[in-house]
Amino acid sequence: MNINYKKSLKLITLLITSLLIATVSATVYYSLTMQSTVTVSSTYVKFINATDTPTGSTVDYSFCTLSLSTLPNSTIIYERAVGVNNTDAATDHYIRLRHVSVTPNGTATVGNFTHIKFYLLDSSNATVATLNYTTSGNDWSVTSDTDWVLLVKLTAMYIKVETLSPATATASNAVTITISVDAQQ
Amino acid sequence: MISSLLLLALTMSVTLHFHNAGATTYDAILSRYYTEVTSPQVTLQNGTDNVSSVYTNDTSARISIGANTSLLTYNYSLNIISNNSACEVKLEYYSCTGLEHVNTTIALHDNSSSSEQITISGGNISQTNEYCTLASNATIYIGVSNLIENSQGTTTTLNAYLRMKTPNTTTYTLYVITFEFT
Numbered sequence: 001m002n003i004n005y006k007k008s009l010k011l012i013t014l015l016i017t018s019l020l021i022a023t024v025s026a027t028v029y030y031s032l033t034m035q036s037t038v039t040v041s042s043t044y045v046k047f048i049n050a051t052d053t054p055t056g057s058t059v060d061y062s063f064c065t066l067s068l069s070t071l072p073n074s075t076i077i078y079e080r081a082v083g084v085n086n087t088d089a090a091t092d093h094y095i096r097l098r099h100v101s102v103t104p105n106g107t108a109t110v111g112n113f114t115h116i117k118f119y120l121l122d123s124s125n126a127t128v129a130t131l132n133y134t135t136s137g138n139d140w141s142v143t144s145d146t147d148w149v150l151l152v153k154l155t156a157m158y159i160k161v162e163t164l165s166p167a168t169a170t171a172s173n174a175v176t177i178t179i180s181v182d183a184q185q
Numbered sequence: 186m187i188s189s190l191l192l193l194a195l196t197m198s199v200t201l202h203f204h205n206a207g208a209t210t211y212d213a214i215l216s217r218y219y220t221e222v223t224s225p226q227v228t229l230q231n232g233t234d235n236v237s238s239v240y241t242n243d244t245s246a247r248i249s250i251g252a253n254t255s256l257l258t259y260n261y262s263l264n265i266i267s268n269n270s271a272c273e274v275k276l277e278y279y280s281c282t283g284l285e286h287v288n289t290t291i292a293l294h295d296n297s298s299s300s301e302q303i304t305i306s307g308g309n310i311s312q313t314n315e316y317c318t319l320a321s322n323a324t325i326y327i328g329v330s331n332l333i334e335n336s337q338g339t340t341t342t343l344n345a346y347l348r349m350k351t352p353n354t355t356t357y358t359l360y361v362i363t364f365e366f367t
């Protein structure tokens with residue numbers, strides 16, 4: 001029996017190459033498993049009704065919708081539009097006001113507003129943070145998110161709102177602003 | 186060697202600090218504010234004394250009166266009209282110039298009762314901060330009384346807010362009213 005050494009050598013080379021490719025292709029990894037337990041819990045910082053919460057508003061613990069007015073060429077102030085209450089009996093929490101959205105923006109409707117200002121008042125009515133929405137032409141601009149301020153356990157702060165429209169504002173035009181009250185855990 | 190270790194420890198400490206500061210965990214509760222332009226519930230109107238200019242939308246006005254060396258009184262310089270529900274109103278000044286030019290008293294009245302609001306006397310100004318009631322669908326008036334000129338050649342300008350407060354709340358509206366005594 002004649003052995004074809006040339007062919008055998010080719011076959012061995014091919015086999016070694018295949019093994020090499022298979023080894024290199026195989027990703028070697030460790031498996032780390034993270035187990036997260038997510039429980040439904042309620043926040044300690046909650047919205048509450050206040051002296052100036054307008055009729056037609058809804059105030060739930062973690063979400064509120066307020067119906068406000070603005071007048072041409074005059075200022076309306078809601079000293080205590082809504083309350084922010086720390087229900088935690090054990091811990092103070094830091095809170096801040098953070099812009100989320102303003103609608104509409106970039107349209108002629110914006111020209112019906114001059115500014116809408118939000119003030120965070122402590123229990124003695126002193127301003128501890130502000131978030132201001134102002135208009136220029138068809139556009140709204142808003143100041144940066146506020147600094148974190150301390151909401152002492154079992155006390156409340158209040159959001160004051162100031163609205164102003166230009167003399168040329170037309171009734172029924174509206175804007176919706178959404179603001180998050182962030183509360184550190 | 187020790188200084189290198191100290192530097193390393195300091196660097197790690199600073200890094201950890203920034204890491205903690207950046208990783209704030211917080212709950213976000215959302216508040217939504219639907220704000221609509223509305224028609225004024227209280228409007229201003231030139232009074233029978235005809236000394237006022239009322240501006241667009243009837244929410245601001247200028248009262249201009251010439252003073253002289255005789256006492257003058259304008260009881261109906263500006264009308265304040267409620268087009269709907271009742272509110273509490275008062276005048277409060279926020280800036281003024283040339284106070285030495287005149288003496289006068291500014292009041293709110295409804296023909297039967299009067300509430301003194303702002304007094305200018307001898308270059309000084311004072312205000313009572315007293316609210317009076319504007320009943321629903323009623324009218325009250327701004328009266329300027331005992332106006333007398335102290336010195337010639339200047340003008341007294343008084344910028345004031347007409348503050349209208351919704352009863353049993355701390356919600357209020359501010360109209361600008363300018364008094365000018367020439």
